[in-house]
Amino acid sequence: NAGVTQTPKFRVLKTGQSMTLLCAQDMNHEYMYWYRQDPGMGLRLIHYSVGEGTTAKGEVPDGYNVSRLKKQNFLLGLESAAPSQTSVYFCASSLQGGIFGNQPQHFGDGTRLSIL
């Protein structure tokens, strides 16, 4: 029972390069989320998805794109990486979210991304 799996775990990029972070969950969860965590701060929501084929912007969406082509996968893309995007990225999923928030979010182990 893997839960939420993020790949890769570490990555170093040069400014201007592109890359995609993959999040996979095996819990049949409907909702998925991408967060970033910067030093000394809590997590901030980048984008989220309420179901296959849907995406929506979170608190800090600029410079990122996402796709949810399959229910179990949620991809986070950086088209042209910038040093300000150096961070730890967390993916999460929940059975449902809606306005009730009545299911907990389950988190992956994170991806450490450094952009030089």
Place this chain on the structure above:
Amino acid sequence: GIQVEQSPPDLILQEGANSTLRCNFSDSVNNLQWFHQNPWGQLINLFYIPSGTKQNGRLSATTVATERYSLLYISSSQTTDSGVYFCAVYHDYKLSFGAGTTVTVRA
């Protein structure tokens, strides 16, 4: 957006001591989670607690939603309790995090 404030920002404990962490939030919330981020960076779910009190071993949590706060109690602390404790609230179907309380337990 909603404001989530945690206190204290840092806490140093001697092994065996008890402590209380506090989370205040600025608006009504649908639910609340407490997490422990261990030294390896993993986020561990501790409690999912919209109201009332829950206990799990040496940890317990109380949420008083009408007064917009939650408390996390650590009893008989151990060195493995070290790390950052985050409170996160569900508001407008999104999870908003506080800045965390960094706990260091010394042997």
